[in-house]
Amino acid sequence: MLQLINISFAFAKAKTLKNISLKIEQGTHVAVIGESGCGKSTLLDIVYGLLQAKKGKVLWNQEELLGANHHLVPGHCMMKYVPQEFDLMPFTTVYENVGEYLSIQNDDRRNRILELLDVVDMRDFIDRKVKTLSGGQKQRVAIAKALAQEPQLLLLDEPFSHIDNFRKNALRRKLFDYLTLKNISCLAATHDHDDVLSFCHKTVIMKKGEIIDFRPTSQVYGTPKNVYTASLFDEVNLIPKEWLETAADQILYPYQLIVADKGFKVKVKQCFFQGADYLIVALKDEKEVFFRSKEAISIGADVFLTSIL
Incomplete structure (x- = not known):
């Protein structure tokens, strides 16, 4: 379970996050939506440990995660993060990228990689160098790579922004089906309401660094508290x-x-x-x-x- 308690953060004098509190039970898929600059990506960076909160706590299963000031290498072993800038090795193959952190002594290593490439529909590109891929293909490889070690929490920042419209729905279905099967929690920052409505159990609405709503997605959409919230969907x-x-x-x-x-x-x-x-x-x-x-x-x-x- 992920829990944020009164998280605040500021770049220079501009306060970016203000008293953010949030609890996500294991296996729950949560969307974070809001206007550009409202703090969605900053929130994910703090959860993962890329930034240090100025105030408040990040807890994982009741244990405090100390953040960027306390770790030379950012990130936490139980989480994987797919940011908007993909962490891929451009001069190696799709297969090598997805399998980067899987032991070569694992007898099931190849099957595991192929399983993940099927989830993101990239099996046909297994031997392609990453530098030759399109932006959308790189995004799909980055998602597969993040899933390779079966994290307990997957953090996604605009996860389908580079992917062709005709492919998005199938990819969403496969990915969230896989997360459900493996009981992986997901926190996804997005501007696309289609990422939210069918696939996320709960939705966080952010505005100017604050959470103004956090309820089951059907309730957030069906009974919006204000025009701003409704405008994020239609x-x-x-x-x-x-x-x-x-x-x-x-x-x-x-x-x-x-x-x-x-x-x-x-x-x-x-x-x-x-x-x-x-x-x-x-x-x-x-x-x-x-x-x-x-x-x-x-x-x-x-x-x-x-x-x-």
Whole structure:
């Protein structure tokens, strides 16, 4: 179990993390999301021991981890970290990189390497030099290398940022299935809500160095505490209570507004085809409103909207 207690950190005079407290049970997958510069990567660096917290404690199974000021070589044996800059040996092969820390006396060494390359769909590149790989391929090799020693906690910083969209979903499924099978905890900093919704049990929302929400992912998404949180997942509407005659203002995603015979009237400004439906941008009282429609709607058309909630 990983536990952070009142962690604070500052670069020079700019306070980056403020009183961060967090508990992650073994086998739990947690996403950390927030705007750029909110402290996501710094948080991972402190957990792994690359940076020293100015205040607070990092505990692993109730034992304090002392951090960068107390270790010549950063990192902890029970954790592996895949940062945005991959720690790979460019002039050696994919096979040699993944097997770097596996004993050559291990009879099952080759099968272990092949198993991990299957997880990240890189078996076909086993004999390729890392320097010849694309950014996305290097990222997949870095993930396999981190898993080679079966850490108890995997730290990922923007883990799929370099990977082609058509490959991301399959890779996510394989990776998180593997982590579940091996009971490996995961703390992943990401800006991509698709990394979060289907694959992480819990989600941390960060803003300006602080945790403003930490709940099961379905709750964070389904009942966002504020517009900022909702905006990390999709376009978002803050609908004044007067528009739908509700007790309070409502935070609504585009799919939660539908065209109806009555409700509040908007004028269509833009219409974007998105495959399964259209994202419509409309105006009411000069305020933008986002909703979805199965059919295209003409620019300038007036429609009434109501909530499905």
